[in-house]
Amino acid sequence: MTSLHTRLTNVTDRIIERSKATRHAYLTRIEDAQGQFPARSVLSCANLAHGTAGFEGQDKIAIRAMQHPNIGIVSAYNEMLSAHAPYRNFADVIKQAAREAGGVAQFAGGVPAMCDGITQGNAGMELSLFSRETIAMSTAIALTHNMFDAALCLGICDKIVPGLLIGALQFGHLPTIFVPAGPMTSGLSNDEKAKIRQQFAIGAIGREELLNSEARAYHSHGTCTFYGTANSNQLLMEIMGLHLPGAAFVHPYTPLRDALTAEAARRVLQLTAKGSQYTPIGRVINEKAIVNGIVALLSTGGSTNHTLHLVAIARAAGIIIDWNDFDDLSRVVPLLAKIYPNGKADVNDYHAAGGMAFLTRTLLEAGFLHDDVTTVSGNNLSYYYTREPKLVNSKLLWIDGSRESHNKDVLRSATEPFQMDGGLRLVQGSLGRGIIKISAVALRHRSITAPAIVFDSQEGVQAAFDRGDLDRDCVVVVRFQGARANGMPELHQLTPLLGVLQDKGFSVALITDGRMSGASGKVPAVIHLSPEALLNGPISKVRSGDIITLDAEAGKLDVDAAEWASRMSEKPIIHSYQDKLGFGRELFGIFRAAALPAEQGASVF
Missing domain, CATH: 3.50.30.80 (IlvD/EDD C-terminal domain-like)
Structure with a gap:
């Protein structure tokens, strides 16, 4: 077994020490919140009648029978964000999978989701950061009905994932899985896009040429393909154990994407208090998971927004981190990815080069990740998150991920990094x-x-x-x-x-x-x-x-x-x-x- 890097253990230990009182208070709170199974059994008849009035057919019967776990779906679906438009039909996939697995799923609520790519340079951009808080509160409202034994959070972009996670952590007793929708296919290269923007800035081309360029870059459903906050969010949800392994960068509207969405519903039902694998989100997000998130962010040159968001997420779980922790880790964690704006490649190139499974494996082998963490798949990274999902004869399986990069211009091992220190x-x-x-x-x-x-x-x-x-x-x-x-x-x-x-x-x-x-x-x-x-x-x-x-x-x-x-x-x-x-x-x-x-x-x- 690879020994952990000394800097990793030192930073983790001081975060644990710094957070003792606040983390203890948080864990006590979520333990007090875990009541009977199913959660809705504490509701009065009038309460329960209100909670099931919107249901029909077998689902309504199942909810009233008090035998089946109920999944609350919290979604950031809207048509303004290309990344979130695919969520339109996810609830139907989840509900069907839940029924087949002996559970029920209920659309608990929607959260707002604004796009920084649309509001840049406009008045709406001044609401952007605090939309995170609005989303967190909206998530809490969705889950506050005490009808749910687990939750699925559907969100991808900038403030949306941090807001969903901060809100979900207030219900830390609930097992929760984050369900991505995947990136759009590659369009205009990021390098060419940047050059055209600079040409417009100096007046060398007009607005029509610029718009044509941008429309070729942002051309369909799915997450924007550059490595900004949205894709940094996906990396973090996976490395911190809140995604199913390999779920982050699979394209929308593909059989594999639908299979992963259905499996998220089946899996979260296995994590409820009814079963032997009870895994509340408040236990998944602990000090080691947060440190793993920082390391993965640094090793890939991820979004600077997470020097805000990861801090706020950690605080929501009673964990106190600061910029010294980022800086100390950045000085020893190697840079292993070159994705725009750090390079010319996009996230599709990163995924094809080996993606999350390869990154997780090489960071573990170099002693830069904690392996002994709780995830929604199991109790270590090395077994579950170095694997890739595949459809074999229409059956979802996880196979061993690549042990070598398929494109060393995009993704490298910790033994031959792009640079010896991290991105921040x-x-x-x-x-x-x-x-x-x-x-x-x-x-x-x-x-x-x-x-x-x-x-x-x-x-x-x-x-x-x-x-x-x-x-x-x-x-x-x-x-x-x-x-x-x-x-x-x-x-x-x-x-x-x-x-x-x-x-x-x-x-x-x-x-x-x-x-x-x-x-x-x-x-x-x-x-x-x-x-x-x-x-x-x-x-x-x-x-x-x-x-x-x-x-x-x-x-x-x-x-x-x-x-x-x-x-x-x-x-x-x-x-x-x-x-x-x-x-x-x-x-x-x-x-x-x-x-x-x-x-x-x-x-x-």
């Missing part, structure tokens, strides 16, 4: 603490000393770019973009602009208290800078012309400015959050006012 860094200094994703940043661009150019909005950056004011070495500072200010929107509009400047030969970087997400690319970007500007963080004191030094390798971020210690913080002059009303933003004022710092997940819970 904690940077800190006189400007506070922030996160930088370096897996896509060339070594020569990871260090910069240049004058600051300060903006209070991404619209201001666009205007300065159009005027040519940014055609020089500079550190673009975009502040008042934190959770308390305007909900911490992603600033993707800046990616093509800064990429153009870098391609011109200028040394450029971005520093912001906002987000850039999984699409952070070749330009060094320090994000989630904390404390944020609206809370008088040091970023609020920066003036254009101050000299900023960023050294991502050393983890340093400092400013050289006259009279820095006595300088007063500035307040937003334009586009302040108080002036931005409409598009539902006023409904989220209470969320902004209550948001915790970024390092605590920017959560309101």
Whole structure:
């Protein structure tokens, strides 16, 4: 048996120690919540009548008989998200599989699911982060009827999976499996897409050409194929044991996808309190599972959003992690995948190269994953999650996954990584603490000393770019973009602009208290800078012309400015959050006012 890497054990041990009181309180709470089987047996006749009034036929009889476990389905289906559109018929597949396995399934509730790809640069983006909290509360409402002995959560994209998981963890006594729908087939290459966006940014092509490009990239049902937050979510759900093995990246509308969906229903019925394999979600998500999630994220160059989401997820289970844990692990966990924006490949290439089974195997063999964890499939990773699902004569089987990468330009073993350390860094200094994703940043661009150019909005950056004011070495500072200010929107509009400047030969970087997400690319970007500007963080004191030094390798971020210690913080002059009303933003004022710092997940819970 491979011994664990010392850094892995040290980080895990300190998380366990740090979380003793909160984790104990959480486990006590979920143990107290586990009552009789079936759960609905505690309901009065009137309660039960209400709970079954929407049912018909045999399902209604089965619910009333008090003999069959009932699965609550919580779904993020809608037609606005290509990734979630396939969920339209999943409930029917699940219900039929549940009946055949001696159970019942009931659509418990839907949760909202917004698309950052649609709202980028628009007012709706300021609701994006806090949609996670809305989804968590919606999940809790769906499961609060006490009708269910298990749950299936149907969600994929950015804030949706974290929200579903945070909500499900409040019902930690319920066995829960996450059911993905899979990625869309590959369209326009990510590399070509990025080039066309940069051409549009400099006016070399028009809107029609840009739209044609984007429509070729995002062309059908399924998850967007670049390695952003949505696909990082899928990796995490699998490595943390909440997916069936190999479920993450199977295309929608295929026989294998339908078989995996049906099997999720059958499997979760086996995990209820009625059987001998009772596996509540609150026991699956423990300290070791969270560390495994961090490792997998780092080893693949995953989304920076999870320096927020994983923190919030862990807290929902009574586990306290911070950015030091990410940073310490990142310095020893090797980078094993090159998926856009870290490379030219997409998640379909990653899956074909060996995917999750190969990644899990090589990380285990190198001592970077805890094997002794509880999952929805069984009590270790090495047996269950190094296998791949296959249909053999219409029967779903799991076979041993690949022991070698089928494409070493996309996926490598821990013995021959792309680089010896992971994809994220904690940077800190006189400007506070922030996160930088370096897996896509060339070594020569990871260090910069240049004058600051300060903006209070991404619209201001666009205007300065159009005027040519940014055609020089500079550190673009975009502040008042934190959770308390305007909900911490992603600033993707800046990616093509800064990429153009870098391609011109200028040394450029971005520093912001906002987000850039999984699409952070070749330009060094320090994000989630904390404390944020609206809370008088040091970023609020920066003036254009101050000299900023960023050294991502050393983890340093400092400013050289006259009279820095006595300088007063500035307040937003334009586009302040108080002036931005409409598009539902006023409904989220209470969320902004209550948001915790970024390092605590920017959560309101």
